[in-house]
Amino acid sequence: MKWLLPTPLSEEERQFIEKTAKELDIDSELIALLYRRGIRKEEEMETFLHPSFKDYHDPFLLHDMGRAIERLREALNKDEPILIYGDYDADGMTATSIALEGLESIGANVHYYLPNRFTDGYGPNKEVYKYYIDQGIQLILTVDNGVSGHEAIAYAQERGVDVIVTDHHDLPDELPNAYAIVHPRHPGAQYPFGDLCGAGVALKLVHALTGEFPSDLVDLAAIGTIADLVSLTDENRFIVKSGLAMMNEGHRLGLQILLQQLPRPLEGPMTEQTVAFTIAPRLNALGRLKDPNPAVELLTTFDEERASELAQELEKVNQERMDLVNEASQRAMEMVGQNPKEKILVVYQADFHQGILGIVASRLLEHYQRPVIVLGDDSKGGKIKGSGRSTPSIHLFHLLQKVSDSLLVFGGHAQAAGMTLEKNKLEEFITALEDQMSDRLLEEASQEVDMLLSPDRLTEDFYKNLNRLAPFGSHFPLPLLGLMKTSIHDVKAIGSQKEHLKGKVGPLAFIAFRFGNQEKLLQESEGLNVFGHLGLNYWQGKAQVQLQVKGFERIGKRWVDQRKSKIESSWLHLENTLYVIETTRIKNWLQPKLGNGSFVTSYNELDQVEGQFERVVLLECPLVSFEHRKLSFSMADEIWLIAFRFYHYLERAIPSKEKFASVYRQLKPGQPQAIQDLLDSEQLEMDEDKLRFVLKVFSELNFVILEKDQVTRALHPKAIDLNQSELLQKRIEAAKVERFFAYQPLKTIVSTISIKNEDE
Template identity: 40%
Template sequence: MLKPKYQWQLSSEKTSPVQIKAIAEACQLSEVAAKVLINRGYDTPEKAKTFLTPDPQSIHDPFLLHDMQKAVDRIQTAIVNNEKIIVYGDYDADGVTSTTIMFETLNELGANVDYFVPDRFKDGYGPNLDEYKQFIENGVTLLVTVDNGVAGNEPIEYAVTHGMDVVVTDHHELPETLPNATAIVHPRYPGAHYPFSDLSGVGVAFKVASALLDEVPEEFLDLVAIGTVGDLVSLTDENRFLVASGLKVLSEGQRVGLNALLKVSGLENQQINEQDIGFTLAPRLNAVGRIGNAGEAVELLTTFDEEKAELIAKHIDSVNDQRKQLVDTVYNEAILQAKTPDNLAQKTLVITGIGWHQGVLGIVASRLVEATGKPTLVLSGNTEADDLKGSGRSVDALNLFEALNVNRQLYVNFGGHHMAVGLTIKREKVPELRKILENAAETANLDENKLAPLTIDGVIKADQITVAAIKDLANLGPFGTDNPTPEFEIESEKVTNVKQIGANQDHLKFQLSGKDQTIDAIDFKQGRLMPYLQALPEDVRVVGTLELNTWRNQTKPQIMVKDVLIDAVPIIDRRTTKLTVEMFKSQTTYVFFHKKTYEKLQAYLKPEIQVAVLDDSEPSNISLEGNLALVDCPDSLVQFTDWLSKQNPDAMTVYFYQQNNAYLDGMPTREQSAKVFKFFASHSDIDLKKQLPDVVKHLHVDRSMLVFLIQVFFELKFVKIESGRVSYISNPKPQKLSVAPAYQLRKQQIETQEKLLYSKSADLTTWMQACLTDKNKGVAD
C-alpha cells in the first residue's frame, strides 16, 4: 500500500442528525459546516453563534497585563519630558509589525522617538549590548522593546546601571531569571493573571498602544493580523477577533505600504484572508530580515509616499525570490548530511555547514523536519570564526526550548519556544549539543517513525462538496493555530484524469468522481505519485481541505490534498526490453534477481541508490519495504511467488528486463535436437569462437537455440567443452534431454516469462497484489 504521511485521526462523532439540523438552521449554515462546529465543541446554537460572530467584548483590558501601568507611566513621563525614546524591534513579520505599531503610537503622542530593528547578522536576536551602549552614548533615556527582551538580562542590566530605562514588551518563553527592567509587559508573566496567554509580539504592542491611547486603535488591526498569523500563535479568544477585524482593514487598503506589497504579490483589489498573510505577505516581510535589514520593512509599513512604497515593495519582492533560491541551495546540501548513516541512526539532527546564509537556516530546518520527522538544528559559520549560529525546529512531541534551555550555559546566545529556537554556540561544543538533543529525544520517547497526527473533521462524499458548503466553512475562520482549516476525508468512486503539472512536473492534479459530479484535486510536490494513483484508481483515499477556484469567471470547488493513502499495493507496469539511466534516479530500492544484471548496470547506479541483489538460484527471504523496483525478470515463477508473499512494499514498479527471451524462443523440437546431436557426433572438434556462425548457417537453427542445446548436451555429458572447443564423447549414456538442469531452467523461464512479461497489465497487477497479500496465492492463479 501507499502509506500516508500522517496518522489520520477522525474526530469523534459527537453529532446527531437532530443536533446538526438545529445548528445548521440556527446559524444558516450547511450541515457540513454545522458538523465541524459540533465536533470542535460548539455543540449548541448559542455556542455556535458566539463563535461565528467575533465580539469586540472579547478584547481584554490591556491593564490586566503585568506591569502595564508601570510601562504606560514611564512612557508618558518620557513624552512629557521630551526624552529620547528608541523602539527596539525584531526582524520577522511579528517584529516589524510590532515596531511599526509602537513607533506610530509614540509618534502620534508627540514623543521624541525613533525605531531600531537589529540586523540578524551583525546584532543577532534580541537585545544587543553594543547597540544598547550606542543608544546610551546618543542620549537615549528610554528603550521600549517589542517582540523581544525577556532574555536580555546582560544588556538590560548594563542599560539600567548607565541611566537608560528599559520597558520590555514580549511574548517569548520566559527564562528562569528575568531582566532588571523598568517594566515587563508579558501575557504569561509568573503570578499574573491575564485572561489570554497566547498574544503575539504585535498583540502585546497593540495592547500597549491601546493603553497609551486609551482606546482600541483600529487603524493598527491590519498590522496585528499580519504579525499574529505570521507568528503562528493561537487563533482563539481575542486573537480570533483581532485577526478577523484586521483582515477587513487589510482588504480596505488603508495603509500605503501594504497596498504596494499587495500589488507586487498579486493580491491587489482582492479580499485578503489568513492564507494570503501566511503564504504571501508574511514570508515577504520575513525575507527582508533574513537576507538584508528588516528596517526596510518598517519603512514600507510607515511611509505615506506611494512612489517610495512601490520601490520598497518591489525590492522586498525580489529579496523574497532570492530567499527562495538560497533555501533550495542550503537544503540540498543539508539533506545529504541528514541521510548519512550516522544521522539516519539518530532521533534528532544537528546539521552544520560552512558559509550557509544565516537568514534561511530556520526555513531549512523546517523543511528537514518535514522530510525526516526529526527535531532539527541547522547551524553555520565561516572558516575563520569559532561561533556557529543557527535555528532549530521541532515536532509536537518535543519542546525544543525546554530540551535545550536546561544547558543554557552551553550557548553564546539562546532563545525560542516549544517549536522553534535560535542559538549561537562555539564550534567545539557541537558534539555536546548533539548529545543533549538526542538525550532529550530519548527521554521524551520520541520516535521519528511514528507519524504525526492529522485531525480529520469528518468524512464527506464527493457529491456533498458544493460552492455553498465551502463558503459556509469559510465562516469558521480565520484559520490557524488551535483553529485549523477543516480537513476532510473524501469518499469517491475513483480517481480520474491523473496528471503531473508545474514547470518541473512536480505537482499532482486529478479528479475525484462521485455519482453525480467530479471534483478537482491538487497535491503540491507529489507529482511522483501519478503512476500509483493511475495503477489503483478505485483504491485511493484522500484527505484535504476544500477551497473555491475561480477561473474565467467560473467558480468551482477544489480539494487541496493534505494526504493520500492507497489501500492496496500499487503495481506500476514499466516492463521494458531496454534499461536507461533515467530509470535509476528515484528514491527506490532496486531489486536484481541476477547478479550479472546488477554488475552490468553498476555504472548507472549512484552510491546513494539502494540496491538489493538476490541469489540467482533462489531469491532471498529478506523482506523489503518502501518503494521497490524489480529490475530484471526472475527465472522461477514458484520461487518468485514465494518471495513476493514475504515482501511489504509501499509500491512496486516492474521493469522485468530480460536479455534472453526463452518464452519467444521456446523449447527445441525433437527434430532440432536430433539434428544438432548428429552434427556433433559426426564432427569430432568444433571451435565455437570461430565456427559458431557457420554451424548456425549449416544447421538452419537459431543461434540462441544452438547454444542452449550445446549446454544441455554438455550437462548430460554428450559433449565436452574445453577452451571454447566442443567435442563429442563417444558412447554417451542415453538420457532424456529433460533431465538436464539447463532444460529444467528453460522450462521455468518460459513459464515465468509468459506470466510476467506477456500477460496483460491488469492481469499482472491483480496477480501480484494477490501474492503480496496472501501466501496461498500462487502460480495456479
C-alpha cells in the first residue's frame, strides 16, 4: 500500500483556513481536511457541517414522480392490490419497509415480496410476477430494482398490470416499458443529486404521496444509504444525520430488539459505524443465505415477541455467514499461498457458498492487493458462478468484456463484478484472464492520508471535534490519520486464531484487524508509520479512544531477533552477509566458514565497510556499550541480532571487594608464591578464572609483580582505589553490556542504537 501524505498548503490557503475556522468556530485542522477534500467555500463548509431539511430536494423533481403518484392514488381510490417488489440486500429491505409503511399509513391494500437470491435471482422475475398477478395483484411497485427488468415488466404490462419502477442503479441503454420510472439519474429530468440509494428514492416517493416529509421513516432510509455505500454528500447527509438521531431515540422496535440480541451489548450512541458494521451485515446475511422477507417484518413489526424471534433468527444466520466467510477465506488463501506470482487470482471451489463469494473476494483483494475472482458451483448445479473485486488500476468490467467468450453472463463495474460460466469453460476462462493480464502493470494501491499527528494528540476531546464532520461514509470517508516515525509496544495477538493485534502506539491504544500474521515483522521494524481511523472502544461502560489501524509502513531497518543459547550452524554459512564481531579470536574461527560474498568486520571497523550486503549479522555480543561508539548500518536493510556471549561475563561474576582483600591478605610481601598454591588454599575458595583476573587487576595497579605461574606482592605499594583499574572497569562494562543484550526486548535495543545513529 502506498500512503499519500497531505500536500503542504500555501500561505494564502493557510490564511483562508485560519479565518474560516474562526468564523465557523471549529479547529483549523478540520477546516483544512474539508479544504483538501474539495469543499473550499465557507458557505459550502457551513452547509456540510450543519446538514438540514433545506438540503433536501423536492421529490417531484425526480423523473416520472408525478405520474407515479397519480397511479398510486388511483390504486388507492380503487382499493387495487399493490405489490411492492424489493431486493434481497439491506437497501432493498429498507426501501421495501419504507414503501410498505408509507402506503399502509394512507390505507393502501399493499403486499410485498423480496426475491430469493438463489431461486429468483436479482431484479424483476417473470415467474414471480406471474404468480402475484394470478393472485389478483393490479399494480407492481419496484423498489431498489427494475431498470433492467425488461422481460418481467413487459409481461406484467401485457397482463394489464402497470409497473412503477423506483430504482437508483446504473441505467441501461434501453429502459423497460414501465408505467413510470422514478430514478435520480434519469436523463429525462434534471434532479439535483444523482446518488440516492433505493431507500432514499422510496422515501421521496412516500413524501410525494403523502405530501409530508416522512420523518418516522428516515431511520430506514439512513440504514439503506449507509449500507449501499452511496455518496454521503448533499441530501444524503441530512437523511443519515436525521436517521441516526431517530435511531438513538429508540422508536423502531425491531431495531432495538435486534441490537439487544448482539453477542456483545452495544455501548454508546448509534453511529454510521453501528449501521455499517452491526445492523447492515445482519440484514444482508439473511439475503445472502436465506429468504430475505423476514427482514421487512422485523423492521416494521410492533409485536415484541415476534420481533424477538426474528432478531434471533437474524443473529443465527449472521453467525453462519461469518463462519462460512472465515472458512472460505482461509481455504482460498491456502490455495493461493503467501507470495503468488499471478497478476490476477482466480479461486474455484465447488462448495463455496454463492452468497459469500463477494465478501471472500474482498478479503483476498485486501490481503494480496491484486484483482481477485472467487468461484463456486451454482445452487442448481451444472454452472459456475463467481464474484470479483479489483484494484483501482484494473477495470474489472472491461477485463471481463475482453474474455466474454468464456462467459454466459457477466455484469458489474470498475472494481466489482459477477459472472456465470459453464464448468467446462473454467480453464479457458482462467487462461484468457491471465493472457489479458500478462502485459499489464499492477499499480500499487494507494490511500490518501488526511492528517499527520502525534499519538498524544489523539485524545477524547480531539475525537469529539473530529466527529463534528460526521456522518462519514462513501465519498466522505473516516479521516485517515498518520502517526509518523513512531513505534508500537505492548503488542498482543488476539482472536480465536490470533488473527488480530492490539497494543499501544505511544499512549494511544490500537486495534489492528487481520494483522495477526504481521506481529513478528512489526516487532522487528526499527520504526513505523502507523495509519488508521480514530474511534471509541467501550469496555465495562467506559469509553477509551482507540486507533483502528488500516496499515503499517516500516521505516528504517528490519531487525530480526535470533538470540538463542547456542549458535545454529546455518547462520555461519549465509551468503552476501556482513558478520560483525568484537574479538580477533572469533574472527579467525569464523573466517573459514563464510558463504559466498560474505565478510567479517568488527564493531570498531563497521563504518569503514564499503559495498552492500543482503544482511548484517551482529554475531558476537559487544563488550562495550553502543554509547561509546558510532554504528552505521547503511550497507544493508536487514539486521540480525544474535549477540552470542562467547565470553560469558555474566556467568563469570566480578569478584567482590572482600574477595580482592582476601587474595591480597594471602600474598606475602616480597616473596614469590605459586599461583597453584593460592588455588589450593582453603581460605580463598576461588576458581582459576577469578583468581587470575584479581591478580591482573593487582598487577595493573602495581600491587603485585605477576609472572606466568607465580606472583610477588610489592613491598611498598601505593594506595590506589580498585575502581581506577581499567581492566576492572572493562569487565564491569562487558558484564553490563551482556546483561543488556541478553535480557532487554529487541525494541529497547533497536531504539538505543537508532537514537545513537540519529544523534550522530
